[in-house]
Amino acid sequence: MLSDVLGLSTAESETYRALISVASATPAELAESVGREARQVVCILGVLEDRRLATRSLGDPTRFVASPPAAALQALLRQRQNELKRAELELDSLDKIYRSAALGRGVGDVIDVIHGTEAIRERVGQIQLGARKEVMNFVKAPVFVVGNRTDGAVIARGVRYRVVLERPVPENAMLNEGVPSFDEIARARAAGEEVRFAETVPLKLFIVDREFAIVPLLGRTDAAPAEALLVYSSSLLDALIALFESEWEKATQFVTSAGALQNASGIDDLDAQILSLSLTGLTDQAIAAQLRGSLRTVQRRVRHLMDVAKVQNRVQLGFQAARLGWLEAERDAPGPHEATATATRRKTVPSVATPSENSPRKL
Template sequence: MFLLEPVGLGRLENDAYLALLDLKRATAEELAGNAGCSPAELRPALRRLLDHGLVQQIGFTPALYALVAPDEALPSLISRRRGDLAQMQMRIEELADRLRARPARGGTPVVELVEGEDAVLAAVSRLQLEAREEIIAVDAPPYIGGQSNPNDLELSRLADGVAYRFVYAREALASPEHIAAMRRCTEAGERARILPDVTLKMFVVDRTTALLPVSYTDQDPGVRLLVHESALVDVLVCCFESLWARATPFDSAGAECGPSAKDRELLALMASGMKDRTIARSLGVTERTVGRRLTELMAGLGAETRFQAGVQAARAGWL
């Protein structure tokens, strides 16, 4: 997980920004050397950082670049991304309203209402059995029964050659049992990623049929929309791919072995309230390395804050 990916920036922008945390001010050539690329490759990334208000340019011959503090620059970008997602939610609901009453070819409604928890569970099973190529899904609340439950049918469908890609919300990994269930699926072939704040619950089969809540603002776990091949399904697929790009890959091998001894020590020092600079001196690494590794560990734990990371690590038996 990289700091700037959730706000739509790439690895090169992320590396340049983090490099400036250590260098304070630097030329493009100095930053390129730190990021392991050429100045020509780095300059477009610097322009994007300037456009997003994350760095500022000082002078021209040569130009120096200085960091804008994260707590000053990032909140507006985060708010903008949240606004984009809110607009996407509204658009999905508008399309659902337009399509719900419109019949598809052959007289079959584009959107059907599925009511009742048993009916929803039966629809999920039926869709999986009908899948021929790929199932993509966002595993997020609301859950039938109040919590995420193992998908036993997935293992047999993976064995049949159906691909699965899942984006998991924090609530889907609320306990070691949930993490163990996800690990069984990833070991069987599921590709999994984690996005702690995701709320756009969906289940899409072969990019033609989808199951999703009636509303993303007033969700009922026992009511779903079954959407057949239409523009609405296309929108959902695009939405999923955007979330997939932002999410952090789940490393089943790393989860199986748990954190390294160095990671356990890092988490323990963080939980004790030590600052990154002090942790770096204790571990004999750079402050930038500490920040990066903590960000990765927080993503793996499904935590948005360091306090949450400490709680999740304790629950997982890492501390």
Template sequence: MIDDRPLDAMGLDGGHAVVYRRLLAAPAASAAELAAETALSPGSVGQILDELELAGFVARQASSPHRFVASPPSLVMRPLLVEQERRLAAAHETLVELSAVYREGAALRAVPDVVDVVVGADAVRQRLGQLQAAATERVDVFVLSDVALVASDDNLEEERALARGVRYRTIVETGVLERAGFMDAAKQAALDGEEVRVLPALPTRLFIADGDIALLPMASHGPGQADGALLLHKSGLLDLVDATFETSWRAARPLFAEEGRDSAEDRELLSLLMIGLTDAAAAAQLGISLRTIQRRVSELIELAGVSSRFQLGAEAVRRGWL
């Protein structure tokens, strides 16, 4: 089966990726041969080969100019990587500069300025997306029974955050369980690493990113709830909101009982971490994903009632988990 997944990192879309992948697996091929082996027309293949040749991804055989060979991926990608690294370095310098400016301004803020008002449903959805896109460790969420700030199907930033290892802890009201399709979506989210718990009622909608910034609607209920929101910055008020979530999380019950959780697996994971293996090395040793390892460690820390991996090791020994 021909792999038509785009090679975005190399700047290739689906059709170009098909031709380049096929050439990588063959000593050489003509446009007609490639068209016969793919779902592309001869005309499309010819145009793609011209574009790939211009971009340096393929070259013509000296002895048979109508036949093409693929350039080594390492040779093609090296200049792309160098350019991306240059842009990332420039972006990082800009981030450092702007963050310094922001801190200077934040130091001059009056007490009311720790809260920004976001007006309009579109602006609220935009801030919600930015909040999740900027998260690096965790996102904590309250979900009420009535209409959400943004439909789950439209919340692409959550999928992206989960994919890069951000931990999602979501508390839903009992009424949310009655939404059509919710349970199926929640099961898939659980497979992706999201933890979902349930309480009979919650005070408001809430999103907290990394404990550093929070978004909650100006009106928790009623028709105008999505028309505006409050963005809370570091302050005693944010600490109070964060503590409210933690208290609710401890009181909530898990939506799903843990399936397939083997204490022997946890003991093996703890043993590997105790001897100094990194998360990545432990994942490779156990044959599971890095994200799963990180989630299990977070769960064990929470189960042990400690706040660090070092304390987890000591507590695991004390409790006889090892």
């Protein structure tokens, strides 16, 4: 529609289309053709004249003729293109101002200190909302930033999310407070996040666009941090990025369906989920709790996985799973900013993983 592309209103677009279909027309004739009042059509013709899309007939000034679309609309299109270019330049300028103001730093600063848990939460949400390319996150218990509302919208823009989760501590419920459940992780993956597990992660960390990072400063292990470092482009930020990449490569893949496993036959979705949780170091009891199933079922499935892998214990199962390359497809998959990869991942997530714009973002 011309109204969409060139900025004409629906009424203006309809009137112009009616006018180019006849040699000439009076306002009354056009009003009857488009089903509008003659008074309204007179005003519309005035707009079309101003835009050089219509002109009065030389032989009869009471009649109007349409300007040739190829000439008139090309000029209008070029005008719109120029406006869009100016808008892009203005947007880039505004974005730089916004990002600088949002981060609250001076040009020469390398590190700022954020004081107060609420201020840290607010700043994490703010820089996440401004993410353009990639977010990298270490999640280490206890979690204090939960459920930032921007994840789904940011991922939908094409931002890649990579998360390394420290596995829960079975014997310490306090340390596990806020740690995402299996269902939450599955929803996050369905929304486009790439999730891996590690025995431990060295620190809480949140990196955006490889331009800045937030590092909460922890005191007692059971308390939320009261301060955090905001690190800008520097050798320190480079070191934090390298640390994330190193831990990401070592972390265990997290799968939610058998379709995500490679070179594995005789394994269904529940087997794949139990294998994934088992490789994170969780006990059978903890796996049963995560999947809301029975301990006996988990133990039976683990035994089945050992039989498939032709091993005798869980340590050998982990080694054999790695040797057989069951998880290699996940490791080599491109990020969710590539639409095809995202679509493929979503197809492999079981029904429990309903996509949500509120997928958990934790720190």
